[in-house]
Every structure is written in structure tokens, then in C-alpha cells.
Amino acid sequence: MDIDDILREVDPTFDFVPGETRDLQALTRAWVAERSAPELLDWPPDGLFERINDRIKQQIERVEEMTGDMDPKTNFALIVIQTELERFKYLVRSYLRARIAKIDKHTLHYLSSPALRARLSETEQAYATRHQALLHNHYLSSFLSSFPQSLQNLNDQAGNISMIDTPDLETAVFIRLLTDTLVEGRGTDSDGGMDGKIGDIVILRWSDAKPLVDSGRAEVI
Amino acid sequence: MALPLPTGLVPTEVAFLCEMEMVTIVPRQRLESITLLSGKTPALRPPHRAELPLWLALLLKKQRRANIVPPPWLLPASLQDLVNQETNIDPEAFSPPPPPPMRSDGYGAAHSYTQHSTNPADVVLAPPFLPSCTQGAPSGYLPYHWLEMAETLLAHAADDIPGAADARALLRDLQEVRAAKMRGSTRHLEGGGGVLNLRGVGAMELAESRGFVLGIVDGVRKLGASVEASRREEEEEEREGGGGGGDSDDEMEF
Numbered sequence: 265m266d267i268d269d270i271l272r273e274v275d276p277t278f279d280f281v282p283g284e285t286r287d288l289q290a291l292t293r294a295w296v297a298e299r300s301a302p303e304l305l306d307w308p309p310d311g312l313f314e315r316i317n318d319r320i321k322q323q324i325e326r327v328e329e330m331t332g333d334m335d336p337k338t339n340f341a342l343i344v345i346q347t348e349l350e351r352f353k354y355l356v357r358s359y360l361r362a363r364i365a366k367i368d369k370h371t372l373h374y375l376s377s378p379a380l381r382a383r384l385s386e387t388e389q390a391y392a393t394r395h396q397a398l399l400h401n402h403y404l405s406s407f408l409s410s411f412p413q414s415l416q417n418l419n420d421q422a423g424n425i426s427m428i429d430t431p432d433l434e435t436a437v438f439i440r441l442l443t444d445t446l447v448e449g450r451g452t453d454s455d456g457g458m459d460g461k462i463g464d465i466v467i468l469r470w471s472d473a474k475p476l477v478d479s480g481r482a483e484v485i
Numbered sequence: 486m487a488l489p490l491p492t493g494l495v496p497t498e499v500a501f502l503c504e505m506e507m508v509t510i511v512p513r514q515r516l517e518s519i520t521l522l523s524g525k526t527p528a529l530r531p532p533h534r535a536e537l538p539l540w541l542a543l544l545l546k547k548q549r550r551a552n553i554v555p556p557p558w559l560l561p562a563s564l565q566d567l568v569n570q571e572t573n574i575d576p577e578a579f580s581p582p583p584p585p586p587m588r589s590d591g592y593g594a595a596h597s598y599t600q601h602s603t604n605p606a607d608v609v610l611a612p613p614f615l616p617s618c619t620q621g622a623p624s625g626y627l628p629y630h631w632l633e634m635a636e637t638l639l640a641h642a643a644d645d646i647p648g649a650a651d652a653r654a655l656l657r658d659l660q661e662v663r664a665a666k667m668r669g670s671t672r673h674l675e676g677g678g679g680v681l682n683l684r685g686v687g688a689m690e691l692a693e694s695r696g697f698v699l700g701i702v703d704g705v706r707k708l709g710a711s712v713e714a715s716r717r718e719e720e721e722e723e724r725e726g727g728g729g730g731g732d733s734d735d736e737m738e739f
Contacts, residue, residue: 284524289614292505300493319522340548341519347544348521354501358488365487435492436702438683438691442609449679452709453716456679463582465691467674467681467702483611485494485691 287316288352295359297477297484302435302470304366304374307385316356323349363388371396372419372428433471439482440465447482448472491696499692503633504540505613509554509620516550536619539637546642553642556617557624558583559635561648564655566625571662579666579685583617583626612688632660632689663687667694674701 294308307313323345330342367374367384371392374380384392400418408416420427441447441460448457449468460466465485466473476482494502512529519526527535534554537545545551557563570580617628628634635656643649667690673681683691706713 282524284522288505288523289610292502292613293611296494296502299490299498302492316522323522337517341517344519344526344541344544345521347540348523351501351504351540352522358498361486361488362490365489368487434703434706436699436706438695440611442611447680450713451679452706452713454679458680458682460682461684462585463684465683465686467683467698468679469706472679480609485688 284319287312287319291316291355291359293483295355295362298359298362298366300437300484301477302437303431303433304363304370304380304383306383307388313356313385316352320349320352320356323352364391366431367392368395370429370431371399373430376419376428433474434469436467437470437473438465438467438485439473439476440485441476441482443481445476445481447476493695493699494688494692496689496692499630499688500633500637502613502688503630503637504538504543506539506618506628506630506634507536507616508539508542508556508618508638509534509536510542510545510551511554512545512551514550516545534620536616539618539634543637543641546645553638553645554620555638555642555646556619556622556628556634558622558626558628558631559638559646559652560624561651561655563624564652564659567627568655568658568662570625571659571666577666579663579683580627582685583623583628586616586622627659627685627687630688632656632687663690664693667698671698671701674698674705 290308290312294305294312298305327342327346327349330338330345333339367388374384375389375392375396381389403418404416418427441462441464444462445460446457447460447464447466447468449455449466449472458466466482473482473484477484490498510529511534512531514529514531516529518528523538526537526541529535529551542551542553546553558567567580612629615628616622618630618634622628635652638646639649639653639656646652663686667686670681670683
């Protein structure tokens with residue numbers, strides 16, 4: 265908490281939301297989006313994840329200190345703290361596992377260009393690179409080595425058809441509008457558009473929804 | 486290690502999300518403020534009401550340390566209005582979601598709870614972080630997590646809800662009426678019009694029919710892929726030839 269937070273807390277013109285609560289909201293939104301979007305989303309910026317991990321670590325230390333204390337009153341507080349800790353750990357774990365599932369599915373795709381690589385955190389990049397190398401080595405030793413040299417690659421672009429599997433960006437998703445905005449979507453028979461109101465829940469293709477989500481005008485649900 | 490679940494939240498995850506909703510409680514015991522990862526809980530002083538996330542309220546309720554105040558929309562009279570709204574007034578669309586909550590700024594002006602235009606760093610709030618299930622929530626509107634919230638409260642805190650039996654029966658009616666609407670909405674999906682608005686739908690209803698609805702949309706898209714591609718080509722040609730005067734031309738040109 266810095267001086268701005270303290271000032272805002274006493275200023276009635278602001279509805280004060282503490283930083284911890286805002287982080288929980290941001291993490292929850294990131295988790296829901298990652299679970300519902302067909303492709304890997306950007307790693308959250310401004311150190312959100314590191315902050316939350318640090319706090320979880322501190323809380324675990326606090327629990328360890330408190331367990332020595334057998335006073336029934338603090339005992340109940342301990343139960344509450346541990347319950348919340350488990351909820352946080354579940355969120356973090358589920359978020360990371362959802363990302364790993366997507367990375368596993370399209371490893372080469374996410375490693376193929378710098379823009380896509382930038383979506384991965386450092387650990388995820390290390391994981392994806394090593395995982396892919398292990399896999400390719402295994403393929404080489406078990407069967408690829410008996411193929412002709414020219415057929416041993418896993419990323420051929422021969423005949424303008426790329427071997428690399430990519431996620432289907434046209435998959436339909438549900439989004440909720442966070443402001444009044446124009447929503448445009450492409451369809452089979454015709455292209456549609458509508459004046460969306462705040463709170464509207466819309467089905468459309470992910471490729472049409474992405475600009476709205478990226479600009480913060482909508483969230484994936 | 487990778488998550489084996491399908492894309493999109495499954496019902497248990499929706500229930501988890503619902504447990505973050507704030508509810509109003511009446512504490513029966515004093516409880517000092519606890520520093521949690523999501524911030525400090527308010528100090529509980531009976532009989533002063535306090536707002537807590539649902540998971541904590543349920544924990545207190547189970548230990549008989551508090552009673553839960555049901556949200557106004559869960560009372561039988563409000564549910565009766567909603568059933569009427571869904572069946573008679575508007576048998577096509579879902580009933581509207583609650584209006585964005587407002588709050589006072591202390592100078593007499595009201596501000597939307599969801600928007601912090603003064604500070605762009607703040608996230609725009611959305612369920613489950615809006616106070617849509619507290620004592621102050623409006624009656625006659627179903628919040629996003631209505632079904633899970635009602636089920637949970639009726640299962641664990643039925644003695645705190647006046648007319649729990651009536652509420653249960655009315656909820657079942659609501660659920661059926663709305664499930665029929667959800668199924669009916671697939672009629673609009675066949676056309677492949679690009680966007681479909683489901684304003685007012687609930688989280689659990691989405692989770693239940695997510696696979697079905699998205700399966701239809703994606704199936705229609707794949708079946709119509711070649712039609713769509715040729716339509717786009719035609720439009721492209723028309724635009725190049727006609728100089729943007731085509732009547733089906735609804736896209737901006739540069």
C-alpha cells in the first residue's frame with residue numbers, strides 16, 4: 265500500500281477497493297478468460313502473478329506461526345485463513361494448468377513467432393522449449409531417424425500447408441460487455457452488428473471478440 | 486499436470502466462482518477482523534450486519550456464528566414477479582439483469598459501481614464482485630449467479646429464508662421456463678447471423694448448455710464455411726467494382 269492508496273482510503277469521492285481485492289478480481293478474470301478462450305492469452309502484466317505468489321507464501325508462513333497457538337479464538341481465525349488460502353491456491357493452480365494444457369496442445373505454434381512467444385511467462389517458455397526438444401528427440405530416436413532427411417522436420421511448410429497445428433480462432437465464445445459498445449461479428453449467411461449495452465451476454469467468434477476483450481470493453485465468461 | 490477439463494467453465498467451477506459473491510450476514514458472536522489474502526474482513530459485532538463473501542458466510546453459518554440475510558430477489562414475492570415476467574410479460578427473452586449498482590460519493594452525486602473513470606488502473610467490476618446478492622440488491626432482478634446462489638442458500642441456510650418452501654417451488658418454475666428459452670435460442674443460431682445476444686442469462690445456465698450451444702455455432706460455421714468464403718469473395722469483388730455503392734455493404738472502407 266503506498267501513499268496514494270492511503271489518501272484514497274480517506275477520500276469519500278473514491279470508492280476504495282484495496283489492492284489485495286483488486287488483485288483477486290484481476291486473477292479471477294484472468295482465470296475465467298483462460299478457461300474459456302480457445303487460444304493462450306497474454307501472461308498478466310505488471311507482476312500480478314508474482315505479487316499473488318508472494319502473498320500466498322507469506323500467508324503460509326503466518327499459518328505455520330499460528331498453528332503453535334492453541335487458543336480457541338485464534339483457532340477459528342486459522343480455519344478461515346486456511347480455507348481462503350486453499351481457494352487462492354486452487355485459482356492459481358487451475359489457471360496455470362489451463363495454460364499448460366494449451367501450451368501442450370500447440371507447443372510449436374506458440375514457439376513459432378516472437379509475438380506468440382511473448383504471451384508465455386519465462387518459466388512457461390523454458391517448459392515449452394524443453395518439452396518440445398524432449399519430444400522431438402524421442403520421435404527421432406524411435407522412428408523419425410529411419411525417414412529420409414527431408415522428412416524429419418516437425419515444422420514443414422511444403423505445399424503451403426503448415427505442419428504446425430494452430431488453435432481454431434473462429435471458435436465461438438460467450439462474452440459479457442463491460443461498457444456500451446458496438447459489437448460486430450461475422451456469420452455464415454450474413455455479418456451481424458448490434459449496439460451492445462453494458463451487461464449484455466453475446467455469443468460470437470473469438471476472432472471478433474478478441475479486440476473487445478483486449479481493449480477491456482468486454483470479458484470472456 | 487495439464488488441466489484435463491474441456492474449454493469453458495464447468496458447473497463446479499461456476500459454483501466456486503459464485504462463492505465469491507458478497508452476502509449480508511447478522512453475526513451472533515463477536516469476531517475480530519481477519520487479514521486474508523483478499524483483504525481484511527470487517528470486524529463482526531452483533532447485531533450489526535456485515536457483508537462477507539459467500540464461502541465465509543457459509544462457514545460461519547455452519548458453526549452457528551452467524552445468520553445469513555437472504556438477498557431481496559430470493560423472497561417468494563420477488564420470485565413470483567419474476568415467474569410472471571418470464572412467462573407472461575416477455576415469453577421470448579430472459580428477464581433483464583440487475584441495473585448497475587450505484588453508490589454515493591459523499592457529495593450528493595451518485596456514481597456507477599462498475600466504472601472508475603477517475604482511475605483507469607482500476608479494473609471494471611463485474612460479477613461475482615458486484616454486490617448483487619447482498620441486502621442492498623434490488624428485488625425483481627436475477628443476478629448472474631442466481632441459480633447457484635439460491636441453491637446454496639436453500640441447502641445450507643434454509644432456516645434464514647422466509648418462505649423457503651415457496652421459494653424452492655418458484656425457483657423450479659423459473660429454472661424450467663428459462664431452460665426452455667435457452668433451448669429456444671438455438672433457433673436463432675441456425676441462421677449464422679454473426680452475433681447473438683443472450684442478455685440476462687445466468688452463469689449456471691450457460692455452463693449447462695455451453696457445449697450444446699457452442700457446438701451448434703461451430704458446427705454451422707464449419708458446414709457453411711465454403712458458402713461464407715464465396716460470399717466474402719463476392720462482396721470483395723462488388724466493393725472493388727462498384728466503388729462501395731453496394732447495398733449489402735455494411736463494412737467501413739478506407
